[in-house]
Amino acid sequence: MTVLGFCDLGISYGAVPAVASFNDILHSGEWLCLIGPNGAGKSTVLKAAAGLVSYSGSIAIDQQEIAKKSARWRAQHIAYVPQVPVIPTDMSVHEYVMLGRNPYISHFATESANDRDVVERVLNRLDLVSFARRTLGTLSGGERQRLVIARALAQEAPVLLLDEPTSALDIGHQQQALELVDGLRREHGLTVVSAMHDLTLAGLYADRLVLMHQGFRVREGTAQHVLRAETLAEFYGVSARVHHEPDGTVVVIPQRAASK
Amino acid sequence: MIGPAGPSWWRVPLELLDRLPLVHVRSGVSAAEWNIIWQIRMPRVVLAALVGAMLSVAGAGYQGVFRNPLVDPYLLGVAAGAGLGATVVFSLNRNNTLHWVVDPLPVAAFAGALLAVLVTYVVGTAFGSMRSSTTLVLAGVAVTSLATAIQTFVLQRNNDVVRQVYSWILGRLSSATWADVRLVLPYISISLVVLLMHRRLLDVMRIGDEEATALGTNVRRVRLIVVLAATLGTAAAVAVSGLIGFVGIIVPHAVRLLAGASYKKVLPLSILLGAAFLVAADIPSRVLADPAETPIGIVTAFFGAPFFLMLLRTRDTSR
Numbered sequence: 257m258t259v260l261g262f263c264d265l266g267i268s269y270g271a272v273p274a275v276a277s278f279n280d281i282l283h284s285g286e287w288l289c290l291i292g293p294n295g296a297g298k299s300t301v302l303k304a305a306a307g308l309v310s311y312s313g314s315i316a317i318d319q320q321e322i323a324k325k326s327a328r329w330r331a332q333h334i335a336y337v338p339q340v341p342v343i344p345t346d347m348s349v350h351e352y353v354m355l356g357r358n359p360y361i362s363h364f365a366t367e368s369a370n371d372r373d374v375v376e377r378v379l380n381r382l383d384l385v386s387f388a389r390r391t392l393g394t395l396s397g398g399e400r401q402r403l404v405i406a407r408a409l410a411q412e413a414p415v416l417l418l419d420e421p422t423s424a425l426d427i428g429h430q431q432q433a434l435e436l437v438d439g440l441r442r443e444h445g446l447t448v449v450s451a452m453h454d455l456t457l458a459g460l461y462a463d464r465l466v467l468m469h470q471g472f473r474v475r476e477g478t479a480q481h482v483l484r485a486e487t488l489a490e491f492y493g494v495s496a497r498v499h500h501e502p503d504g505t506v507v508v509i510p511q512r513a514a515s516k
Numbered sequence: 517m518i519g520p521a522g523p524s525w526w527r528v529p530l531e532l533l534d535r536l537p538l539v540h541v542r543s544g545v546s547a548a549e550w551n552i553i554w555q556i557r558m559p560r561v562v563l564a565a566l567v568g569a570m571l572s573v574a575g576a577g578y579q580g581v582f583r584n585p586l587v588d589p590y591l592l593g594v595a596a597g598a599g600l601g602a603t604v605v606f607s608l609n610r611n612n613t614l615h616w617v618v619d620p621l622p623v624a625a626f627a628g629a630l631l632a633v634l635v636t637y638v639v640g641t642a643f644g645s646m647r648s649s650t651t652l653v654l655a656g657v658a659v660t661s662l663a664t665a666i667q668t669f670v671l672q673r674n675n676d677v678v679r680q681v682y683s684w685i686l687g688r689l690s691s692a693t694w695a696d697v698r699l700v701l702p703y704i705s706i707s708l709v710v711l712l713m714h715r716r717l718l719d720v721m722r723i724g725d726e727e728a729t730a731l732g733t734n735v736r737r738v739r740l741i742v743v744l745a746a747t748l749g750t751a752a753a754v755a756v757s758g759l760i761g762f763v764g765i766i767v768p769h770a771v772r773l774l775a776g777a778s779y780k781k782v783l784p785l786s787i788l789l790g791a792a793f794l795v796a797a798d799i800p801s802r803v804l805a806d807p808a809e810t811p812i813g814i815v816t817a818f819f820g821a822p823f824f825l826m827l828l829r830t831r832d833t834s835r
Contacts, residue, residue, distance in 0.1 A: 306730040331732030342724035346777040351719065358720050359732040364713045411731070 259284045259447045260305070260415050264313035267300050274300045275471045278313075284414070285441060287448040289462030291455060291482075293492050296468040298451035299339065302417045305449070306336035317415065331359035335408035339419040343400060345393030352392060352403060353378055356410030375410055382406045382436070398429035405436060416441070418450035422457065430454070434461050455508040459483055467491060479506040528553060560692040563700070564798045564812075565791035567689070567753040568763060570704045572790025574746035574753075575764025576771075576782050577711045580718035581739040582649050589750040589764040592656040592743065596663035597632025598625040598754040603667045603681050607674040621684075622699060622755035628663075629751035635659050637743070649725075649739065686811030687760035689798055700752040707749025711783060714742055718779035760794070760813050766820045767793055773827050793820075 265278035275297040282288055290298040304311040307322070307330050315322050317333045335356070344352075356378075357371040379385045382402055387395070395403065401421065408416055418437065422430040438461055441448050452458040458465060459479030467475035467482050469491045475482045483506045485498045499507040531545040531553065545553070574589035582591070590596075601624035609620065633656075640655030671678055717738050720728045725735045753760075771785040794812070797819060801812040 308726055308729055326732075327729070327734060328732035331730065334730075336727075336730040338727060338730075342722075342727060344722040344777070346772070347719075347722060348776075348778075351778055352723075355720055355723060355731060358728075361716070363717070366716060 259286075259317060260449070261316045261319070262301070262305075262314070263316070265301065265304065265315060266312040267297070267304050267309055269309075273471055275304075275311075275468075278473060280466065280473075282447050282449065284447055285445045286464065287438070287441060287450070287462045289458040289465050290449065290451045290468055291453075291458050291465055292468035292474075295470075297471040298468055299419050301468075302336065302419050302449060302451055305334055305415075306417055307331075307334075308336075328359045331411060331413070333413050334415045334417060335411040335413040336417045337404050337408050337419065337421060339423065341400075341404045343392045345391060347392050348388070349384060349390055349392065349395075349403060350375065350379070350388040353384070353406045353410050356407040359411060374412065378406050378410045381440075382409070397424055398426075398432065401425060401429065401433050402436065405433065405440075409440060414445070415447045415449070418448065420451055420453065423453060430457060437461075455483055455488075456506070459506045459508075480504070483508055555694075559694045559697050560689050560798065561795055562697050563692040563756065564689050564794045566697065566700060566704050567757045567760065568767075568790040568792070568794025568797075569787040570700075570707065570749045570753045570790070571760060571763040572767035572786040572793070573708060573711050573783055574750045576768035576779070576786045577714070577718070577742045577746040578764075579768060580721055580779055581742045582653060583721065583724065584653075585769065586765070587653075588761075589746060590759070590761075591653065592636045592747065593632035593659040593663060594629040594747060594750050594754060595759050596660040596667070597628040597630070598751065599628070599681075599685055599759065600632075600663045600667045600670075601625045601628025602684050602758075603670050603677075604628075606677040606680050606684070607670055622696070626751050626755035629754055630747065632659050632663055633743075633747045633751075683811060684758045685813075687758040687813035687816075688809070689757055689801070689812055690809045692756070696756040700756050703752035704749045707745045707752075708787060710745035711742065711749075712787075714738060714745075715779045715783045718742070718783070722777075722779075758811075758813070760816055762813075762816045762820045763790060763794060766816075766824045769824065770827055 260280075260282040262278050262280045265275060266273070267275040278297075278301060280288065290301060292298055300309065303309045305315050305322070307327060311323075322330050322334070353375050354367060354371065357367060357374060360371060361367060379388055382405070384403065384406055387399065387403075392400065392403070401424070405421075416437070421437070422433055425433060434457060437448060437450075440446055450458075450462070452462075459482075462479070464477065465475075465479055465482040466473055467487065474491060475487055480500065483498055485496060488494050488496050488498070488508065495511045495513065497509045497511055499509060501507060528545070531550065571589055575587070578587045578589055578591055579585055602621060605620050605624040636652065636656045636659045639659070640652035671681060717733060720731060720733050721735065721738065723731075728735050750764075767790040768782055768786050771782050771789055775781045775785055794816070797815045798812055800819070801810045801815045804810040804815070
């Protein structure tokens with residue numbers, strides 16, 4: 257089943273084009289990773305789908321154009337985790353996860369019993385129950401990242417957008433966060449679109465990679481297909497070796513200029 | 517209950533009790549003393565409670581939509597606009613020679629306050645992309661400066677009213693009447709209800725415009741409604757009581773320190789604490805310079821600032 261479709265998507269900031277003629281179709285449960293150098297337009301695609309920037313062309317969920325739907329409808333179908341989330345240090349963990357229920361609560365109403373149940377389940381699933389009364393200021397970076405994912409999960413949206421979900425984490429917490437997302441997408445059939453800089457991790461978790469460069473899609477496919485030394489040299493200007501493990505994992509190893 | 521004239525303080529609750537249906541208590545309050553209680557003290561206490569509640573909750577609302585803890589209800593030019601309106605009335609009517617049907621002072625202050633915020637909003641949204649609220653705040657600064665400049669100019673030409681204007685700016689509840697209460701009650705009630713209805717959305721706004729938008733909230737509309745409601749109530753409060761500073765910052769912060777930062781608690785508790793704070797602050801304002809009045813703005817700052825510092829210190833050591 258088609259869940260998320262981009263058709264001839266174009267986005268510009270003022271007169272500056274950021275993304276042009278972007279097309280893609282994602283299936284339910286698929287994980288697509290957008291890669292590319294800084295300024296390639298990865299985050300911009302995610303922001304358009306999250307309703308934060310206006311666009312030309314179409315972004316649709318189950319063939320329903322999101323621009324024609326209400327903001328609440330969009331938030332019920334698309335959850336967005338920004339690159340640097342705003343963390344109100346004096347807010348409690350429970351309150352923060354409850355914010356994810358905002359799309360289901362009408363303007364002046366308060367949380368229903370169902371909203372509280374959902375938050376309870378999410379806190380349980382992500383092992384955050386013992387944190388529920390703590391304030392955000394007391395959490396570590398890894399715990400915060402888990403919390404932001406918890407808030408997105410409380411939205412119960414079929415599509416999850418992750419902008420650089422691991423850029424602020426150490427290697428252990430990177431793995432933890434991505435394993436968590438991967439587990440959740442298998443449990444709930446979530447469709448995931450992430451933008452990532454770590455190419456090895458991107459190849460490890462995503463079903464499919466899309467390489468963007470100056471607003472255009474330039475390569476698309478599996479990690480083996482997209483992550484090639486000559487491709488990376490062309491679009492990132494990087495000198496790197498690409499190593500293929502026997503299990504199919506693709507490892508990107510940057511090289512020092514002096515060793516050439 | 518407390519003031520330079522009137523019955524002993526302990527007789528007042530007895531008398532009030534006696535006035536209740538089916539209750540009979542001998543309080544020993546004479547008819548003249550009852551007049552002081554009911555016509556002079558009571559409206560003053562009620563007005564102090566209304567104004568205190570309004571300024572506190574408006575401050576909390578502004579702090580919420582601008583995500584800035586230092587913002588007060590006078591941010592977008594309410595104070596300067598009201599000050600200008602009042603100055604113009606004092607200057608035109610310096611000898612009470614003009615006779616208006618209604619007291620022009622609150623009307624002019626109210627109009628000046630709303631006009632100033634309107635200009636701020638139009639200018640701020642016309643030139644800014646509204647991606648951030650910074651443009652609006654800067655427009656408020658500009659409008660405040662402009663209104664203050666005009667006010668100073670008017671004062672320079674009419675320097676015999678400087679004293680009256682100055683005392684108005686420092687806040688006054690001394691001349692409160694039931695008419696004042698009736699004048700502000702509708703505006704303050706509407707404002708309080710609208711602000712309270714936004715308590716959950718103000719919590720959503722705490723994670724910033726972008727994430728609140730991604731969660732399906734129309735951030736611009738929430739900001740507009742909260743600012744309009746807070747401004748309407750603040751302008752009404754300023755119109756009858758002058759500029760009582762500090763309440764709009766100190767009360768919401770005290771509530772946050774005591775009960776947590778969620779607007780579901782901050783808004784209702786600010787109403788209660790704000791009302792109590794201003795009623796209490798009005799007592800020294802009546803007796804400090806007995807029989808003269810001390811402007812209540814001085815009292816709120818004088819007692820509020822150390823209290824606030826003490827709260828901050830308590831929180832620091834409890835962590």
